[in-house]
Amino acid sequence: MRRVVFNQKGGVGKSTITSNLAAIAAFQGQRTLVVDLDPQGNSTRYLLGEAADEPQPGAAEFLETTLKFSVRAPKTSDFIVATPWENLHLMGSSPLLDELHGKLESRYKIYKLRDALVELGEDYDQIWIDTPPALNFYTRSALIAAETCLIPFDCDDFSRRALYSLLESVTEIQSDHNKGLTVEGIVVNQFQPRAVLPQRTVQELIDEGLPVLQPYLSSSVKMKESHELSRPMIHLDPRHKLTQQFVELYESLA
Ligand SMILES: Nc1ncnc2c1ncn2[C@@H]1O[C@H](COP(=O)(O)OP(=O)(O)O)[C@@H](O)[C@H]1O
Ligand SMILES: [Mg+2]
Structure with a gap:
């Protein structure tokens, strides 16, 4: 299964959700790969810790090979590293992603990632893609x-309105390039159950017929610690309420 976690807005929890759900999948024995396509590399740092500072081949280096002719094409697996967590591998981000963006776009390399990940489907049960x-x-x-596509949502009214253009973008990709793409659902993140406004905002999404997933993810200071220590929640504190929500959310997915 190949999943993308997507929202044009920053700070809604894309990297957090990608890394934590992938860590749970790996913890449950699934051979799991995270692909970090954000030049900021938050998932890469979260999953590798200080090792993220050392240069290593990743998504940018893989995509760069598609721009060059070579007699012997390198294997996609050459651009994947192990993380400290069993069953969890990473095709990491690097600042080279920024540098290559224009070139890849102008040379129509838009299908290269799909081709590579489809090929890797034999090695991995789950592939999770984090996006900028x-x-x-x-x-x-x-x-x-x-x-499939998961859309993190931060309960903000402004974000609610942005959701429609986001879903339109997904529909456009579906009809132009990827008929099989489905929106698995909206992941409500940093939900405050006692505040009136977020409840109303999420209820509006449900009333509009949007696929809002359960459970909603709470906001917790533990998450900051989890990022700082580069330990996904399932490894940092498996009994924590937020970890349990992540596990339940993971298990609700197909
Ligand atoms: N459920 C949560 N509870 C507390 N902090 C969170 C939670 N989800 C995300 N964060 C924090 O919010 C910030 C943005 O999250 P991030 O996953 O980097 O968003 P994005 O990838 O969409 O930019 C990070 O500092 C992260 O630690
Ligand atoms: Mg991110």
Whole structure:
């Protein structure tokens, strides 16, 4: 299964949700790969810790090979590293992603990620793609490469309105490039059950018929610690309420 976590807005929890759900999948024995397409590399740092500072081949280096002719094509697996967590591998981000963006776009490399990830389907049960906060070449590549899409939502009214243009973008990719792409659902993140406004905002989404997933993810200071220590919640504190919500959400997915 290939999944993309997508929202043009930054700070809604894309990297957090990608990394934590992938860590749970791996913890439950699924051979899992995270692909980090955001030049900011938050998932890469979260999953690798200080090792993220050392240069290593990743998504950018893989895509760069598609721009060059070579007699012996390198294997996609050459651009994947192990993380400290069993069953969890990473095709990491690097600043080279920024540098390559224009070139990849102008040379129509939009299907290269899909081709590579389809091929890797034999090695991995689950592939999770983290995307930058933009609808750019990398996000489109990811939406083309994926079978399903999760959309993190931060309960903000402004974000609610942005959801429609976001869903339109997904529909456009579906009809132009990827008929099989489905929207698996909206992941409500940093939900405050006692505040009136977020409840109303989420209820409006449900009333409008949008696929809002359960459970909603709480906001917790533990998440900051989890990022700082580069330990996904399932490894940092498996009994924590937020970890349990992540596990339940993971298990609700197909
Ligand atoms: N459920 C949560 N509880 C507390 N903090 C969270 C939660 N989800 C995300 N965050 C924090 O919000 C910030 C943005 O999250 P991130 O996953 O990097 O968003 P994005 O990838 O969409 O930009 C990070 O500092 C992260 O630690
Ligand atoms: Mg991110």
